[in-house]
Amino acid sequence: MKVLVAAPLHPKAIELLKNEGFEVVYEEYPDEERLIELAKDVDAIIVRSKPKVTRKVIEAAEKLKVIGRAGVGLDNIDLEAAKEKGIEVVNSPAASSRSVAELTWALILAVARKVAFADRKMREGVWAKKQCMGIELEGKTIGIIGFGRIGYNVAKIAKGFGMRILLYDVIKNYERAEEVGGKFVELEELLKESDVVTIHVPLLDSTYHLIDEEKLKLMKKNAILINPARGPIVDTEALVKALKEGWIYGAGLDVFEEEPLPKDHPLTKLDNVVLTPHIGAGTWEAQERAGVQVVEKVVEILKQ
Ligand code: NAD
Numbered sequence: 001m002k003v004l005v006a007a008p009l010h011p012k013a014i015e016l017l018k019n020e021g022f023e024v025v026y027e028e029y030p031d032e033e034r035l036i037e038l039a040k041d042v043d044a045i046i047v048r049s050k051p052k053v054t055r056k057v058i059e060a061a062e063k064l065k066v067i068g069r070a071g072v073g074l075d076n077i078d079l080e081a082a083k084e085k086g087i088e089v090v091n092s093p094a095a096s097s098r099s100v101a102e103l104t105w106a107l108i109l110a111v112a113r114k115v116a117f118a119d120r121k122m123r124e125g126v127w128a129k130k131q132c133m134g135i136e137l138e139g140k141t142i143g144i145i146g147f148g149r150i151g152y153n154v155a156k157i158a159k160g161f162g163m164r165i166l167l168y169d170v171i172k173n174y175e176r177a178e179e180v181g182g183k184f185v186e187l188e189e190l191l192k193e194s195d196v197v198t199i200h201v202p203l204l205d206s207t208y209h210l211i212d213e214e215k216l217k218l219m220k221k222n223a224i225l226i227n228p229a230r231g232p233i234v235d236t237e238a239l240v241k242a243l244k245e246g247w248i249y250g251a252g253l254d255v256f257e258e259e260p261l262p263k264d265h266p267l268t269k270l271d272n273v274v275l276t277p278h279i280g281a282g283t284w285e286a287q288e289r290a291g292v293q294v295v296e297k298v299v300e301i302l303k304q
Contacts, residue, residue, distance in 0.1 A: 253274070
């Protein structure tokens with residue numbers, strides 16, 4: 001059986017496929033025309049957030065049984081077309097949870113202690129000791145919006161920091177909340193009481209601009225907002241206003257309404273925001289797990 005790997009995949013994942021006796025064809029990010037050609041006689045296709053597996057590709061792939069996505073989002077795969085042809089679609093959603101949670105903490109600490117700002121000043125030859133007064137976290141309150149895989153990992157670390165934990169989610173996992181010492185509250189209460197607010201919900205109609213001007217105004221003046229989920233969950237225009245006018249202390253953002261973030265975007269002009277280029281899942285460990293876990297699922301289906 002033949003597996004087309006159409007995006008960079010961890011070497012361990014490729015090795016696993018070969019050890020299981022599959023022929024592996026590798027081509028990085030082929031365009032639609034090329035993908036149609038490559039997919040003609042394969043049993044499985046493995047992709048990441050690219051390339052797009054369109055209806056045309058799926059219809060041309062006569063032997064295709066499974067599409068694997070190393071990672072979470074499935075928006076580059078035509079799920080409807082796959083379903084119609086009885087092709088399974090598998091992914092590895094839990095592979096990067098810990099890494100995203102750890103980046104969340106990198107952002108919290110960078111904002112609280114002005115690490116990025118201090119580093120910029122050092123490089124300018126400025127010893128900005130007085131401007132770098134920060135916030136201590138122990139005993140403070142963290143509000144976690146979305147207590148799923150990533151939110152739970154963020155909470156476990158928060159417990160170690162000795163923080164009070166407030167949770168907001170449409171589904172309430174009380175067992176996990178108890179494990180981390182967290183308490184479910186309404187969003188308004190979370191925003192009013194938290195010193196750190198961190199977002200871990202998916203982007204849905206119900207979460208688009210969930211954090212808007214009105215919600216930002218509920219937050220404490222010395223609160224930190226972290227968004228490592230999806231850019232459009234926060235109204236960027238309102239956030240820029242909040243950061244400029246001091247409604248909140250600062251923000252840490254890994255995701256943006258427009259990615260890549262345009263070079264002269266207003267956010268890049270502010271000292272109280274720390275920006276990273278959507279690197280939440282960008283660790284060796286997460287990438288290895290994403291590859292290996294999706295290959296394991298693909299192999300299981302092909303061997304049925
Ligand atoms: P998850 O599905 O495990 O958890 C999401 C939680 O949000 C669930 O508990 C769900 O009940 C809750 N939720 C959904 N809609 C809600 C709403 N309207 N109000 C309140 N709660 C709501 O997902 P996860 O694995 O923890 O990932 C969370 C998000 O993180 C992903 O959807 C993705 O957008 C983002 N993410 C970012 C990166 C990155 O590189 N920065 C990497 C992976 C995932």
